[in-house]
Each structure stands twice: as structure tokens, then as C-alpha cells.
Amino acid sequence: MYLGQFNNKDQLCEFEIELNEKYIYDYYNSCGINLHSYQYVFPTELATLSLKYFLEKFPIPNGSIHTSQEIEIYSPIEIGSNLTCIAFLDSFKEIRGRGIVIVNIKYTKSKNILGSANATLLVPSS
């Protein structure tokens, strides 16, 4: 089962992300959003980039379903920032042969938590 080697509340991984202008431009371009002209990173850009890095480390199996997503910015994050992301297995439950996994990511800079995200995934049994 996906992430089955971990226990609830275990740290899954830690990685760095760079929220540079190119990424912001590519994100908005791919979403069909008109030119971004702000100083700060919006919540969905942050969640999407961190998910990219997370999926590289822990690819989800085909047939998985993303059932809910939460994201919160505690303090403004400037475009160009480098953040450390720490991912945790918030919870794992197995129901009728499928796993309900909640992954929590904390976004930190100089040990300060600037935001967090929770992704809930329904994953098939392996």
C-alpha cells in the first residue's frame, strides 16, 4: 500500500523549492491565467509546486484519486523565495481494501512556518 512503510505522524521527506519567476510564469501560462503581476505567491502555486517535488519522491499509483485539498498561507511569501518543505503522513486508514492517506506539508523559511497544506488521497491496494 502507498506509504505503507510509514506510521501516522511520521516525517516522510524534506525538500527545497524555489518559487522563482519562471515557475510562476509557467504555472499561470499552463492554467490559462492572464499575466501574473503580483509580489507574493498565491496558495495554489505553492501547493502545486510542492506536490510536484513530493510526487517525485513518492509517486502515487495509477488509480489514485485526489479527494480534497487544503492550503493556508500564514505569512506572505515573496516570489523568488526558497522554502524548505517538510512532509508528514498525517493519517492513514484502510477501508475496503483502499487507503485514505492525508499528507501534510509545512512550508518553512529560517525555521518559521509560513504555510501548510493537506492533501487527501484515495489509493488502491497494491
Next chain:
Amino acid sequence: MNEETKLKSVEKVITKEMVLNYANTSGDHNPIHIDDDYAKSTDFKGTIVHGMFLISSISEMLIKNIGENWAKSGKLKIKFKNPLGVGEEIITQGKISKIVKDNNRTLVTCEVMCSDNSGKILISGTAQWRDNEDSC
């Protein structure tokens, strides 16, 4: 902006090209989004748009209506209800449901959702942000 205020919506058709670009940007190359043959063999009977792409349209609506306060203090809770087929149209909706003033800051809560052009709800949830009192 007051309680019951409706936000200006975002309407767009999400094309295959956009989904492929989004797959590259997000790193999510799940074949259910990008592989027609694979997707036809699933319950969805075709490729579907990434859930996080749908959320980006909610964020786009909030950016257009709220601006930078959405970046400085945004909070979003979304549940995925139904998939959207690639090539179909989405329409976002947002309505302010609660405004709480505390000293010189204001916490705004907004019900948000996204539907297809038949009215089927794709995602729904709540967005919150802190606003300056003079702009609310």
C-alpha cells in the same frame, strides 16, 4: 464587499494542450489526465483534468476579485466532487458568506465552487483571507 456579495466568475474551456502543459508544470503525469487510450479503459471513459488545475480556476477568481490579500493570507479548503473531461468548460462561483471584523483587520469567508456547463458541481469548499478594513 459585503456578506452575500457574489464574485465575478471565471469561465474557460480546458483544452488538451493546457492539460499537457499543466502536467509538465505540476509533474503530475498520471495517464488518466494525458493518455487517451488508458483513460478510455477506466470508469471515466476519457481523460480528465487535474483536480489541482480546477482549484487554480478558483484561485484565479479570487485573484481577480480580491487581489494580493489572497496571496498574503489565503486559506482554501476544497473537496473534489466530480471529474471534468478534457475539452470541457468550467465556470467558477464565489459568494461572501461571513465577514468578521477584529480591531483593524477583517476575516472574510467565501463559499466557492466550480461547475461544468451543465451545472454539475466539480469542486466546492471555502476560501478565507484577511482584508484591510478600509477595503472591505
